[in-house]
């Protein structure tokens with residue numbers, strides 16, 4: 001049986017990711033900051049496998065994907081007991097948007113390490129955050145290859161679970177190592193941010 005996918009944030013990234021998982025037959029639970037009814041129109045095109053829920057319900061899925069603005073991350077702390085949960089951090093730590101795109105000053109920490117501090121005990125995997133949503137939502141099969149999604153995290157088993165799911169939706173996972181090292185390449189202003197790679201063969 002396919003793992004359930006909970007997506008917190010139903011905007012550009014949340015809907016792009018939901019579309020891929022729904023197409024591959026995963027049950028998808030998606031939320032925003034309001035009542036689930038507010039998402040009725042937005043999720044219609046994503047198919048029957050996608051259900052609007054509260055964020056607390058989405059957070060209890062087998063794999064939880066954070067697709068909300070950086071400013072919303074602190075609000076997740078008390079949502080559920082995060083201990084042991086597999087959480088994919090797709091956020092970028094922007095505090096302003098176009099045209100200046102400023103990022104929060106996190107000192108020496110990677111942004112996913114800060115997310116880890118808010119979600120105590122969660123098994124964080126950084127993924128789905130490097131590609132512009134208009135590319136992310138496209139077919140990941142390109143020519144003879146598959147679009148790359150980088151994964152970083154400190155829990156090897158969680159990375160394997162997320163990498164398996166990424167493979168099942170047609171992307172090519174590439175493991176960059178730990179949150180402290182790998183996710184810094186992925187995060188906003190990192191060397192791999194916004195790059196669109198295709199893995200051939």
Ligand SMILES: NC(=O)c1ccc[n+]([C@@H]2O[C@H](COP(=O)([O-])OP(=O)(O)OC[C@H]3O[C@@H](n4cnc5c(N)ncnc54)[C@H](OP(=O)(O)O)[C@@H]3O)[C@@H](O)[C@H]2O)c1
Pocket residue numbers: 008009010011012013014031032033034055066067068069070072073075090091092093094128129130131132133134
């Ligand atoms: N856009 C991209 O191309 C892109 C690419 C890679 C990564 N990212 C990152 O992905 C994240 C989402 O970006 P986006 O472009 O999808 O943003 P977006 O289109 O503005 O959507 C944000 C979603 O998050 C919801 N949300 C806000 N605060 C929330 C909270 N406290 N609890 C639950 N849901 C909440 C919003 O719901 P409401 O309508 O209720 O506020 C909305 O559904 C950001 O961290 C961004 O930096 C974006």
